Amino acid sequence: MNKQIAIEMKGVTKTFGSVIANKNVDLEVYRGEILAVLGENGCGKTTLMNMIAGIYYPDAGSIFIDGKEASIHSPADAFSYGIGMIHQHFKLVDLFTAAENIILGNHSGEKYNISKVSAEVRAIADRYGFHIDPDKKIYDMSVSEKQTVEIIKVLYRGADILILDEPSAVLTPQETDRLFDVLRKMREDGKSIIIITHKLHEVLSISDRVAVLRKGEHIGTVNTAETTAEALTEMMVGRKVELNIDRPAPENVQDRLIVKNLSMTNLDGIKVLDNISFTARSGEILGIAGIAGSGQRELLESIAGLNPLDCGEIVFNRPKKNLPVSFYHKSLADVKALAAEGKFHYEDGSAVDFTGKTNAEIRALVNAGKVLFNEDDVMNLRDKTPLQIREVGVRLSFVPEDRLGMGLVGNMDIVDNMMLRSYRKGSSVFVDRKKPSDLADRIVKELEVATPNTHTAVRRLSGGNVQKVLVGREIAAAPVVLMAAYPVRGLDINSSYTIYNLLTEQKKNGVAVVFVGEDLDVLLELCDRIMVICAGKITGIVDGRTVTKEEVGLLMTKTDSDVKKEA
Amino acid sequence: MKENAKKFELPFHVVKRSTIPVWKSMLFRVIAVVAALLLCSILSLLMIDANPFKFIVTMFDGAFGSSRRIWKFAKDACVLLCIALAITPAFKMRFWNIGAEGQTLIGALAAVAVVIHGKGLPNWLLLVLMFLAAILVGAVWGGIPAVFKAIWGTNETLFTLMMNYVATGLVSYYLLLWTPSGSSVLGRLDQGHLPILGHEYLLLILLVLLLTAAVYVYQKYTKQGYEISVVGESENTANYIGINVKKVIIRTMLISGAICGFAGFLIVGALDHSVAVTSVGGMGFTAIMVSWLAKFNPLIMIGTSAFITFLDQGAAQVTSTFNVDSAFPDMVVGIVLFFIIGCEFFIHYQLKFKTREEAAIPAPIKSEKSESEGGNA
Amino acid sequence: MMLLDYILTSVAIGMTFLLGCTGEILTEKAGHLNLGIPGIMCIGGASGCLALKACYDLPGFLAVIIAIIAAILGGALMGAIYSFLTVTLKANQNVTGLAMTTFGVGVTKYVMNGMAINATRNYLYALKYFRAPFASADTGLKYWGIMMYLAIGIALASAYVLTRTRVGLHLRAVGENPATADAVGINVTAYKYGATCIGSAVAALGGLYYIMDYMGSMEAYKTIEALGWLSVALVIFTLWRPQISIIGSIIFGLLYLAGTRIPTLLGINLGMSATPLLQMLPYLVTIVVLIITSIGKKRENQPPASLGLSYFREER
DSSP: OOOOEEEEEEEEEEEETTEEEEEEEEEEEETTOEEEEEOOTTSSHHHHHHHHTTSSOOSEEEEEETTEEEOOOSHHHHHHTTEEEEOSSOOOOTTSBHHHHHHTTOOOSSOOOHHHHHHHHHHHHHHHTOOOOTTSBGGGOOHHHHHHHHHHHHHHTTOSEEEEESGGGGSOHHHHHHHHHHHHHHHHTTOEEEEEEOOHHHHHHHOSEEEEEETTEEEEEEEGGGOOHHHHHHHHHOSOOOOOOOOOOOOSOOEEEEEEEEEEEOTTSOEEEEEEEEEEETTEEEEEEOOTTSSHHHHHHHHTTOSOOSEEEEEEEEOOBTOBOOTTTOOHHHHHHHHHTTOEEETTSOBOOOTTOOHHHHHHHHHTTOEEESSOEEEEGGGSOHHHHHHTTEEEOOOGGGIIIIIOOTTSBHHHHHTTTTTTOSSOSBOOOHHHHHHHHHHHHHTTOOOSOTTSBGGGSOHHHHHHHHHHHHHHTOOSEEEEESTTTTOOHHHHHHHHHHHHHHHHTTOEEEEEOSOHHHHHHHOSEEEEEETTEEEEEEETTTOOHHHHHHHHTOOHHHHHHHO | OHHHHHHOOOSEEEEEOSOOOHHHHHHHHHHHHHHHHHHHHHHHHHHHOOOHHHHHHHHHHHHHSSHHHHHHHHHHHHHHHHHHHHHHHHHHTTOOOOOHHHHHHHHHHHHHHHHHHTTTSOHHHHHHHHHHHHHHHHHHHHHHHHHHHHHHOOOHHHHHHHHHHHHHHHHHHHHHHHOTTSOOOOOOOSSOOOOOBSBTTHHHHHHHHHHHHHHHHHHHHBHHHHHHHHHHHOHHHHHHTTOOHHHHHHHHHHHHHHHHHHHHHHIIIIIISSOOTTSSTTHHHHHHHHHHHTTTOHHHHHHHHHHHHHHHHHHHHHHHHTTOOTTHHHHHHHHHHHHHHHHHHHHHEEEEEOOHHHHHSOOOOOOSSOGGGGOOO | OHHHHHHHHHHHHHHHHHHHHHHHHHHHHTTOOOTTHHHHHHHHHHHHHHHHHHTTTSOHHHHHHHHHHHHHHHHHHHHHHHHIIIIISOOOHHHHHHHHHHHHHHHHHHHHHHHHHSOTTOGGGGHHHHTTTSTTOSSGGGGOOHHHHHHHHHHHHHHHHHHHSHHHHHHHHHHHOHHHHHHTTOOHHHHHHHHHHHHHHHHHHHHHHIIIIIIOSTTGGGGHHHHHHHHHHHHHHTTTOHHHHHHHHHHHHHHHHHHHHHHHHHTOOOOTTHHHHHHTHHHHHHHHHHHHHHHHOOGGGSOOTTTTOOOOTTOO
8 A cells, every 4th residue: 555645734723602512623635545433423524624624723732734734714724625515515506507506606717618528527537537517507416316415516526535524324235335436447547535434344445554543632543454343342432431320220110102113214215214113111211222314313303293204103002991080191181181082080980070060179089199190192293283192292392403493483582482383372362471481490490590580582591501491391281101312412510410300300200211312321221122223224222221232332323234144 | 706705704793682681672673764864865965955954853843743744644644554563464474465555446446336336325224235245355365365375485575566457447347337438546535434533544543443452452362362373483383283384374365355455445535535556656565664674563554654755854854845756755765664674683683794814714604514513511 | 661660660779678788798797686677777868968968069970989988888887886885795685776767867856957947059960970880861770870879789799709709608607606706716706797788888888779769859868767767678678698688689679669659550549558568568568577487497588596685705
């Protein structure tokens, strides 16, 4: 192998506010090699590469290109050094053809001639074995075609160092194989290729060397041929850290939510959930571990009724027959309405009739446990609207990518956000702000939300406080199933523990809690069972008390072939 | 180009403000208005040789100089306010209804049609029918673009704009039908007048103030108003929590059109007692400013409509006192609006001047996937 | 003969729409819905006429050129104000545009009325130069003056630039997806300013053409605003393509004059009242086109994707 250094990073450090994204990183990239940059979410892989691509500028340290110190202030600077980055989110104009996108922003003095560009694009495609029609519009393209356009765009501009940020995240396995063939051809052509990834099998199949990052630091670089998946996993996850999260033993465990053979294809035509089956139980926290983007978000949204499914069933099961009605899940108005529908009976089996009874009398009867349910709640949530699913008590707490997009309305104050889902209650044309206002006061006080008052727009709160408002609201709705995705992302340690305790509290109340987390240490100490998913498939459901960090780490990166072997 | 882009750098960069105290935002607006009026008075100095002080005094004189002027001021402000109230729910929903002009005009036309075809009916019955016809037709006029927007996403700005001219065309058509001489000037109708309550304009003013309160309550305290806010802020969220967005869009535009129709009814029943293609006189567009400047808050809109009416009437007084052209008010209003529109920038954004070190490093382009947020506890 | 005259005149009035429409297309391609176009067209007419009055003693052709330049400058100045407010200060485009129209119409009235008071040495002397080479024809041909060819030339040139040049590609990228354009190093602000100012200048010529060729009267400025709105409508009708707008403007011209011409042409008496109904046609046709394209959802026929939104790099 020709060991000529293309890029060398020395002591590179980057911080965002108080968060250290990269700390004193030294790294070399050679000509004619494929380097994999491996690490968990939030370990600083993308930030590090963005500094080479001119998106960020390092706070300290220097970058050398071909031995000379380079200062890369913008993507244009990066291009002048022959560096091109293909981001996860494509920057393409939908209405344009591939060729038009490829020359966009190219200011070379040449006369504009799109058919000449098309010919050049074809030449590049032929050379590396891409399949592309330069005159096809982007909006007609599949994700993999769009990625091809991005790669050719970089090559067309003459880049010989290519950085690909999780290129396979949006591809099918066949498309990934094809991409890897192309990358190998580029390597033979003398180009340096850096792929950012957290998929071990890809690292092993394509890279020459692997650089592992953990919590912003460069742990080490090894030759791919001389390492194993186990060794890389250990480098990636590190040793277990004790957190001392309180974990009481589950009580009154009942099957609450039974998911059977659930599959889902997203808008890009990629199968994001593949035959998922599991059971969430009351009085227990079920953790979901997995690399970000393995289908966690889609799974929760599917259960909440927000995604159309290919196939599968979601059975909500709540045995209530002959159990007393309580005001924990139901308001007085609800109870009266249900009684009128004939849903309750007394201990002696006679039908409940509240006509002629005062509210106080009804309360007394219910609180004494004399009013019982006629039937169990058993239903397939797949037939229900999101609203109906919420009404039976299945609560999706939040998806942080859209903290302010779906769960909350940024420009509204805390009180108005409290009633986002409850405002319909009652037959009045006016909204009732009294209860939401009380709830807002309670949440602000109990969860120590840092805000001037409850009439502050949620947009103005810090990330952690926004999360508290959201989780507080969802828990206040007395859920039967509570699903929380990355509830502690971006929170400081104290707030994180507040959230853990809240979830545990819910578990003690008999709620079935589903917790999607990204920090393995937390998952291992908080959850009773941990379900691991990888690329939309379940790779294992393990006991949270006995499993080790390495075992979970391996399941998270399990390849298709591994799964098949075991099966 | 690569090179140019690097060399040219402003000494500051623009940052979005997260919060601004109310007094400060009001201060910015006041500064903008004062600066604009200053510019106008300098212009008037150049054009009509009036000194700035006298210019301002004349403005006030024009709006509030006599009880007749005050009543006229109040009446004009209220009609403008009424139309602004109409478009406010739509704007709050981010539905750019710029068809208030047409919706009001068509409402006025309907009211006149009732009077013309209902000769001989008792006045109270006429008034009821006028009212119903006006709000119904106004609602239809507003509802048509909404239906297309809701179902097919048809661009509402352009659609409502076109509907204005269709309304104008219909008015011309009916005027020709109703005026045998073909003069297309409809004389004062002698029926269908709203009763006079003390002063000629008092009932109108009271009705509009009542409506202001109603729209304020509707937006702030009703479930429908709440739904409008949610749809306006984020359609995703609205879908997520089970709001039927299409229904809300159509319902809101029906209300918006109906209030416009009501404004048309007021114009016919209380003021003009007639209709012409110029009956609304551009107020449908001015109302957009009134509503937008007030941040869609009906109570503040009382102030903004009064302010714009003040400019209009004050400047009109300047034209007659100094014998300048009648187009002068339009120019003054235009200039003041430019300043207020411009000053919104300073309320929402902030200029941060770079220190020398910072100037060397360009502001980072925010990457789509910033891992900084992923810092674990 | 009457039919020919009808067609010739329609083509002529169509040029007003064509200039306004081409100007608006250029602006909208940069993602800015400029509802100030009617006001800008008025300003174009006013500044051109002011220049003509000042050039009373110069040779005719020179006066025409100076007037055209004045209209361009007037329009570009309005465009610059609009761009400053909507691009740099990120103000709401609808509100700013409407304020531009109020302001433009007001200034125009002021200027034109001022000139009408002193009517000797006014601007109409230049009519015969503007209407060259057919100034003495007695059909609609007399309106086929020099600015008409200029209008068609500008429309064709705009179509060429938009579809066949790098600048056009970049401009379309800015209007479709400014974040992407920014990421590949296109100066989004410069393109937005440039397109808006040039577009406004082109639209301003429409006002001048209308006063000094088509109408040739002191009262002409009063109707420009209505024509300006029709020009905005024409943009939708032609699906944001200047080459189609040449045909579209003629169709609009035919529709615009249909009310007065068709009854006499057919020798029938629809009654006066039919005229306003026929005059509604361009608007109704535009609404129908707007609806059909939105139902059709063909991507090429939609408004530029970022139309009406201001771009701020640091916002997600």
